[in-house]
Amino acid sequence: MTVLAHDWYRGGIPANVVLGRDVYVDTAYSFAPFFSEEEQALVMGEASGAYDRTAFVVGARGRVTVGAYTVLNATTLVCNDRISIGAHCLLAWGSVVTDTWPDAGASPEARRRALAAAAADPHRRLPPVSPPRPVTLEDNVWIGFDAVILPGVTIGRGAVIGCKTIVRENVPPYAVVAGDPARILRTLDPDDTEEARLRALRDHGHDHAR
Amino acid sequence: MFHPLIPGAALPDDWFAGTIPRNIIAGENSVIDSSFCFKHYYAQGAVGLRVGRNVTIWRASLAADEGALIEIGDDTYVANASLVCTERISIGARVMIAGGVTIADSDFHPIAPAARLADTVALSPVGDRKRRPPVEARPVVIEDDVWIGFNATILKGVRIGAGAVIAPGALVLRDVAAGTEVAGNPAQPIRGGAA
Numbered sequence: 001m002t003v004l005a006h007d008w009y010r011g012g013i014p015a016n017v018v019l020g021r022d023v024y025v026d027t028a029y030s031f032a033p034f035f036s037e038e039e040q041a042l043v044m045g046e047a048s049g050a051y052d053r054t055a056f057v058v059g060a061r062g063r064v065t066v067g068a069y070t071v072l073n074a075t076t077l078v079c080n081d082r083i084s085i086g087a088h089c090l091l092a093w094g095s096v097v098t099d100t101w102p103d104a105g106a107s108p109e110a111r112r113r114a115l116a117a118a119a120a121d122p123h124r125r126l127p128p129v130s131p132p133r134p135v136t137l138e139d140n141v142w143i144g145f146d147a148v149i150l151p152g153v154t155i156g157r158g159a160v161i162g163c164k165t166i167v168r169e170n171v172p173p174y175a176v177v178a179g180d181p182a183r184i185l186r187t188l189d190p191d192d193t194e195e196a197r198l199r200a201l202r203d204h205g206h207d208h209a210r
Numbered sequence: 211m212f213h214p215l216i217p218g219a220a221l222p223d224d225w226f227a228g229t230i231p232r233n234i235i236a237g238e239n240s241v242i243d244s245s246f247c248f249k250h251y252y253a254q255g256a257v258g259l260r261v262g263r264n265v266t267i268w269r270a271s272l273a274a275d276e277g278a279l280i281e282i283g284d285d286t287y288v289a290n291a292s293l294v295c296t297e298r299i300s301i302g303a304r305v306m307i308a309g310g311v312t313i314a315d316s317d318f319h320p321i322a323p324a325a326r327l328a329d330t331v332a333l334s335p336v337g338d339r340k341r342r343p344p345v346e347a348r349p350v351v352i353e354d355d356v357w358i359g360f361n362a363t364i365l366k367g368v369r370i371g372a373g374a375v376i377a378p379g380a381l382v383l384r385d386v387a388a389g390t391e392v393a394g395n396p397a398q399p400i401r402g403g404a405a
Contacts, residue, residue, distance in 0.1 A: 024335040047334040069330045088330040090319055140327050142319060145312070158323040163312075163363060164381055164395055174323065179381075180395040192323035200328035204337045 086139035212241035237263035302354035310361035
């Protein structure tokens with residue numbers, strides 16, 4: 001367990017969390033709900049960051065990867081299987097990415113069983129009511145504030161999810177999605193080439209590859 | 211506990227170790243609860259915040275970029291809301307702004323994928339925030355006697371006409387006519403006006 005020098009929270013970062021070079025974590029409070037028993041249960045790429053009240057709500061079998069330069073700004077990740085977030089993603093405050101949520105067909109009995117299991121657990125972990133379904137955010141995805149990404153969804157490279165949007169279905173690359181219900185407003189010009197990425201890194205004095 | 215908005219002042223018993231910025235103008239009997247409201251205030255102009263008389267601000271975030279100007283009219287009440295200003299946010303008199311409201315005159319990041327990618331590098335622990343790519347800002351104007359409900363969001367370029375009501379949770383992308391009520395995401399008129 002690693003304790004952060006600047007932290008107000010008394011806990012630390014679990015040993016199965018792998019932080020790349022120049023990663024910033026505001027507080028180990030982000031890991032208070034982190035219970036993964038997997039090896040390399042959370043891998044954060046170079047110069048990524050978990051800011052403010054970001055929460056890693058990760059169950060025993062959960063595995064999360066966060067790509068280089070990705071910003072988790074007061075974001076909640078709920079993972080009982082797999083959440084994969086690419087490089088250069090922006091996840092704004094209040095946004096939620098979850099691979100676990102009761103299916104439409106989940107019975108009240110199943111929810112009661114989950115609640116009973118939580119009540120019997122000193123850590124009050126809530127087991128999945130429905131089987132988790134992995135979520136993938138490809139590179140350079142932007143999730144607006146208070147948006148929610150539900151289980152099984154893949155969001156394509158460069159896509160933008162507007163604030164307060166609930167995403168239940170896959171989003172194609174470079175789509176701009178907003179509204180309730182969510183719909184595609186337009187498609188962006190895919191100008192985020194490898195050359196553009198290297199230029200941005202060079203511009204900030206980091207010309208090594210990811 | 212409220213304190214008068216006095217430019218440059220340190221508030222007595224403030225739990226946050228900040229001060230009221232010097233480049234503000236505030237009218238008589240306008241108050242704030244903590245300098246924490248200015249945690250993200252970086253306005254550098256001669257005036258970055260102009261507040262009328264009898265204004266109440268508590269647990270709010272007055273986030274202002276270097277060139278920003280936030281204007282708040284007389285008797286307006288701002289509770290637990292975020293004003294995120296790159297250029298200009300003008301709020302009229304007797305406006306009620308409820309908790310969880312966000313008013314922003316930009317989208318915070320560029321929308322074009324390459325510029326957005328560059329922004330992630332600039333914002334990263336190894337980047338230089340002073341060299342972020344530019345974001346488009348369009349001023350927000352909220353006229354007199356508007357009521358903005360809990361968790362509503364007002365986005366860039368929007369003008370809200372006098373006396374309009376923004377329902378809780380609404381996401382407002384387009385102008386709202388005076389005297390109408392709008393709700394939903396995106397917000398649509400539900401009462402009053404021509405619609």
